[in-house]
Amino acid sequence: MALAIELKGITKRFPGVVANDDVNLAVEQGEIHAICGENGAGKSTLMKILYGMQAADEGTMSVNGTEVKFTSPADAIAAGIGMVHQHFMLAGNLSVLENVILGAEPTVGGGIIDRADAKRHLTEVGAAYGLEIDPDEFVEELEVGERQRVEIIKVLYRGAKILILDEPTAVLVPQEVDELFRNMRELKADGATILFIDHKLEEVLEIADTITVLRQGRTVASVKPADVSTGDLAELMVGSELPTPETTESTVTDDVALSITGLTVRDADDRAVVDDVSLRIRRGEVVGIAGVEGNGQTELVEAIIGTGRPETGSIELMGNDISQQSVRHRRSNGIGYIPQDRHEEGLLLESPLWANAALGHQMKPPYAQGIWFNRQGAQSTTEHIRERFDVRTPDIHVAALALSGGNQQKLIVGREMTAEPDVLIASHPTRGIDVGAQAAVWDHIRGARAEGMATLLISADLDELIGLSDTILVMYKGRLVAELDPASITPRDLGSYMTGAEV
Ligand SMILES: Nc1ncnc2c1ncn2[C@@H]1O[C@H](COP(=O)(O)OP(=O)(O)O)[C@@H](O)[C@H]1O
C-alpha cells in the first residue's frame, strides 16, 4: 500500500534560520503519526509546507503515492488533507454550522446557501466520527475542547482523509485530552490518517503508532512507541533529560509583597469577569493561578499592572496602595510583567533589541543616567541579557520582529528579570520557547524567589504550575474557587477543578 504522505529532502530557510533541513517523513495510511520536537524544531513549518501554506525551498512531496506540488491550502484540501492550527481560527460570533461551512457553503439555485443540506452533512460527519456538537450553538459559548472539535469537523466536512493537528493537546486539560484521543482513535478506525504535533512525551507514547522526532530542523529518528521510553524521546528531542520546573525547599516568608482585596472587574456587558477576588503573595512565594483560558486571568493581570480598570477592590504593593497609579509608576515601583501576548504588549517590533530591552525601564539605571537615556548602558545590559537568556540573534541592533517567537520571549523575560522586581506577574512565561530557554526561565524565577521576589504565575502548562508554585489558586468564571497544595495535587485533579467539575 502506498504511503499516505511521503516527504523527501524538505528544506525551508527563513532569514537567519533553516527551519527544515533535508527533512524526510513517511506516514502510512491509517496510522496516527506523531511529530515530536521541542519548540523551534521546525514542526509547524513542515506541516504548513505539507498543507500548502508555505513553499519548500527544496524537496518533494507525495500523497497516496502521487507526487504533488501545492501552491495553496486549497490544493492540499483537494488532495484530501486538512489542518487544524495551533491557534484556532473560528469566529466566535458565528454558530458552529456557520463556522464549519464558511467558504464551503452548499448552494441551491441563485447562490442561496442551503442551510438544511449543510446541517445534514455536518451532522453526518459528526456522527460518522463520533464528534458530537450542536450546530446551532455559538462558538463563543463553547469550551476549548468543543471548539477544537468544531475545527476538526470543519476539516472533515471538506472531505479530508489526512488530518494534521498542530499541538492539539496544548490547550486542553487532561480530561479533554482523553476525549480528543478517543476521537482520534475513532477517526483512525474509520480510515483516517492523522499527523499530530505534540511535545508531551507521555501523550505521544500513549496515542501514536509512529513517532518522528525533529531537532533543529532535522529528522533525527522515526520510532515505534513500544521501542522507546520517555527518557529516550527526550534524549532524541534535546540531547539530554528534560528539565523540570520542580522547586525543592520553601522560601516563603511572612512579608506580604502583593495584597489584593475584593477586586471586581466588569466587561462591556457588565458581567463580573473578575469577581470579588482576594489574594496575597508573600516575599519568596510563587502563587500559581490555574484556569482554563478566558476565566478572568487576563483581566486580573490587567488590573494589577494597571492597563485595566477595576470597579472595586484594592491592590497593595509592599504595603502601598497602587490601584490609582499609572502603569509606568507601578512598573517603576517594582512590578515586573511577562505578558502573554508578546506582540501586543511586550515589544516594539520595529525597534532594535536594545531599545526593547529598555522598554518600561528607560527612566532607571542602567538605561538612564540622570534624566538622560543611557544608550551605552542600555546596549551593554542588552548584551548581558542576550548572553544570560540565550537570545539568539545576529546582534542587538536588529529589529525585534526579526527574532523568532521564542527568542522574543527570552528577551522579554530577560528584561523583566534583570530589573529585579519585587513582584513578578508572569503570564505563560515559557509558552513557545525551547527547552533550554524554559529551563533558564525557571532557574531565574527560582533564583529570584530565593531572594524574596513574589510571583504571580499564570500558566496553561500544568506541570509548570505544579512544579513552580508554592500555592495554587483555581480561577473559574472570574472567582477564585479553590486553594490547592502543589505538593499533593495531580494534573488530572487540577483539570477537574479548572473545568468546574469540583466546584
Ligand atoms: N514565518 C517565519 N519567519 C521567520 N522565521 C520563522 C517563520 N516561521 C518559523 N520560523 C522559524 O523557524 C524555526 C522553526 O519554527 P517552527 O516550525 O514554528 O517550530 P516548531 O513548530 O517546531 O516550534 C524557528 O526558529 C522559527 O522561529
Ligand SMILES: [Mg+2]
Ligand atoms: Mg509549532
